[in-house]
Amino acid sequence: MDFSFYMPTRIVCGRDCVVKNAPLFRAFGKRALIVTGKSSAKNGSLADAEAALAANGQAYTVFSDVPNNPTVESVRAGAAAARSFGADFIIAVGGGSPMDAAKAIAMLARQDAEDIFSHPIGKDVLPMVHIPTTAGTGSEVTPYAILTNDERETKQSISAPSLFPQIAFLDGKYMQDLPQDTTVNTAIDAISHAVEGMLSTAAGELSDALAREALRSLFGEYENLRQGRYTPESRQNLLYGAAAAGMVIANTGTSPVHTLGYSLTYYHGVPHGRANGLLLPAFLARCLQKDRVRTERIYAALGMGAEEFSRKLAVLLGERESYPDSELRAWANKAAQSRKKCAVAFSEEELYGVLKESVGR
Amino acid sequence: MDFSFYMPTRIVCGRDCVVKNAPLFRAFGKRALIVTGKSSAKNGSLADAEAALAANGQAYTVFSDVPNNPTVESVRAGAAAARSFGADFIIAVGGGSPMDAAKAIAMLARQDAEDIFSHPIGKDVLPMVHIPTTAGTGSEVTPYAILTNDERETKQSISAPSLFPQIAFLDGKYMQDLPQDTTVNTAIDAISHAVEGMLSTAAGELSDALAREALRSLFGEYENLRQGRYTPESRQNLLYGAAAAGMVIANTGTSPVHTLGYSLTYYHGVPHGRANGLLLPAFLARCLQKDRVRTERIYAALGMGAEEFSRKLAVLLGERESYPDSELRAWANKAAQSRKKCAVAFSEEELYGVLKESVGR
Numbered sequence: 001m002d003f004s005f006y007m008p009t010r011i012v013c014g015r016d017c018v019v020k021n022a023p024l025f026r027a028f029g030k031r032a033l034i035v036t037g038k039s040s041a042k043n044g045s046l047a048d049a050e051a052a053l054a055a056n057g058q059a060y061t062v063f064s065d066v067p068n069n070p071t072v073e074s075v076r077a078g079a080a081a082a083r084s085f086g087a088d089f090i091i092a093v094g095g096g097s098p099m100d101a102a103k104a105i106a107m108l109a110r111q112d113a114e115d116i117f118s119h120p121i122g123k124d125v126l127p128m129v130h131i132p133t134t135a136g137t138g139s140e141v142t143p144y145a146i147l148t149n150d151e152r153e154t155k156q157s158i159s160a161p162s163l164f165p166q167i168a169f170l171d172g173k174y175m176q177d178l179p180q181d182t183t184v185n186t187a188i189d190a191i192s193h194a195v196e197g198m199l200s201t202a203a204g205e206l207s208d209a210l211a212r213e214a215l216r217s218l219f220g221e222y223e224n225l226r227q228g229r230y231t232p233e234s235r236q237n238l239l240y241g242a243a244a245a246g247m248v249i250a251n252t253g254t255s256p257v258h259t260l261g262y263s264l265t266y267y268h269g270v271p272h273g274r275a276n277g278l279l280l281p282a283f284l285a286r287c288l289q290k291d292r293v294r295t296e297r298i299y300a301a302l303g304m305g306a307e308e309f310s311r312k313l314a315v316l317l318g319e320r321e322s323y324p325d326s327e328l329r330a331w332a333n334k335a336a337q338s339r340k341k342c343a344v345a346f347s348e349e350e351l352y353g354v355l356k357e358s359v360g361r
Numbered sequence: 362m363d364f365s366f367y368m369p370t371r372i373v374c375g376r377d378c379v380v381k382n383a384p385l386f387r388a389f390g391k392r393a394l395i396v397t398g399k400s401s402a403k404n405g406s407l408a409d410a411e412a413a414l415a416a417n418g419q420a421y422t423v424f425s426d427v428p429n430n431p432t433v434e435s436v437r438a439g440a441a442a443a444r445s446f447g448a449d450f451i452i453a454v455g456g457g458s459p460m461d462a463a464k465a466i467a468m469l470a471r472q473d474a475e476d477i478f479s480h481p482i483g484k485d486v487l488p489m490v491h492i493p494t495t496a497g498t499g500s501e502v503t504p505y506a507i508l509t510n511d512e513r514e515t516k517q518s519i520s521a522p523s524l525f526p527q528i529a530f531l532d533g534k535y536m537q538d539l540p541q542d543t544t545v546n547t548a549i550d551a552i553s554h555a556v557e558g559m560l561s562t563a564a565g566e567l568s569d570a571l572a573r574e575a576l577r578s579l580f581g582e583y584e585n586l587r588q589g590r591y592t593p594e595s596r597q598n599l600l601y602g603a604a605a606a607g608m609v610i611a612n613t614g615t616s617p618v619h620t621l622g623y624s625l626t627y628y629h630g631v632p633h634g635r636a637n638g639l640l641l642p643a644f645l646a647r648c649l650q651k652d653r654v655r656t657e658r659i660y661a662a663l664g665m666g667a668e669e670f671s672r673k674l675a676v677l678l679g680e681r682e683s684y685p686d687s688e689l690r691a692w693a694n695k696a697a698q699s700r701k702k703c704a705v706a707f708s709e710e711e712l713y714g715v716l717k718e719s720v721g722r
Contacts, residue, residue, distance in 0.1 A: 001374055001375055001594075001597045001598070001601060002374065002375030002376070002378070003372075003374050003375065004371065004372065004373045004374070004382075005371070005372040005374070006371040006372070007368055007369075008368075008369040010365065010366070010367040011364075011365065011366040011367070011567065012365045013362055013363065013364050013365070013366070013565065013566075013567075014362055014363030014364065015363070017363075021365075204374065205374075205574070205578070205601055206372065206374075206574075206601075206605070209570065209571070209573075209574040209605075210570070213566070213567075213570040217566070233362070236362045237362075240362060240566055240567075244567070244570075
């Protein structure tokens, strides 16, 4: 039983939790930069954050120029906004993109980094409060920010203990009108996090327990995901499950599934969670031959076998993308070079096999 | 799904984890006060802590004047030792008493508190690293320190977010020669924490998941506890289970079982865990009548019903203490006045009933 586990983010969960717990924002200073995307103004999340700040008499400004799959350019612009406003802290409101961007902004507001991907991230980072409006990334409880690295033609993460948000507010009501495709894709992302976390060399009893809890909560909503019908409780269960899965990968990292998936996203714009979902069943099935004990533990946590898992994800994914061999070969090559803490080793050829089976022509 | 959850302590778990992770101590400064009891010198824990500090070139001194059920006087002496040594941080090595004392010492080394029990604990507390050598209290992952309050004739806790240790090292090897009675009593304490946490108004999905995990790990060792035969894995499972249960009460607090139990400990020296174990089954059985849904969830987490739970604990406890009615009445009265966040309300008469059934004459 060798593991290390660290989860310093305070979780505040429940309906209207942002406004009800407005005093918690006071600890972080007088001036906030709110980092958000385009849609948070519509789902009520931005309004709640603003109401909480107003109740405390805290000043704020909104930076909403965060594109999907945020670029280095965009987070530099956000950091400039934080500096010029004199922000004491950052509030991230939105899905994975604004939440990840907020972390890079919180860092860049205090540290000069010529190359953000190689910069050694120090402790001096603006404190952050994260308010997710999708249930997938788990960014609200991780020390990771995934940014687009155009030089290396992929998405790449930066990571440091100082990038854990101070607080994550989990209120499913912001997801009430979330489109079905986004709901499904992000839920699959969370499922993938829990499964990939259990495949990690850094997995331990505690992260496995959280992975089981995440999968229990997420697959408890499977029928609703399939039918696209969500009660407030469904939304809360999905959001909670995604956060629990986030706590897993905060400690374990992900697997080559994510690395392969980044290529689908980078080159063809496949949504991140969907990309993982397309690849995960074939990857996991191969793990069964390589590390039976570990993989059976994962299927037990899923509450189903390889075939059922594959079928259930296929139902949610619908018609599959397919790509020519030349692309699959290139992606497998790229993924074979990335270092993931996966306990099950895959050769480049085997990664190609996963791609071929999942999205081959 | 309304809850809040906070667990900022980094968990490092596994054989030889203290020495293997010696560099982690460096972050806290150059001079350490090691707070310990009488037995840590024998089980190897103190030596490991000293070896880690020596490897880092950190200076230290040992304060070992911590009695069982630490007094205010003893923690004031420890704080004086920390100040005179110029300690930058505290290392707690031992069972609940040294670990709790270390928290009060870390606080008193930086804050003047005329009455330690009413003092508002600020953020300025020496950083702490906890190395438990028993598997029960969970103090290594809680913000609580339980001290003896002679004025009120009971044990009483102090609590603040700043009292969470920075790191908890969990190495079961220190418990290899732990006597059977201490092993059983502390395991029962941990079981009680998990159960009582699930009874709290502050319980939520996340703390419940950890309580289930704690009970899974602890009751997985039931046969070994009964027979007093422990492998290194058993010891690690008990220590991990106790820490998981500690994470629960860090967020939920305990129940009137603890308050009642403090009287058995204060007036008759009944070991703390044993006191809880004597009272818990009768208390929980009464909860079933008052809040069926919640209590059935707890029995499900235990993997057994009321009768089996009662019987299993009885086997571990052996011959029961018994006390006259006059004492039971007084203890029920005292417990009725304490405020616990228990979701199931008990009248003084009902608390008396629990005592009568559990330890009556």
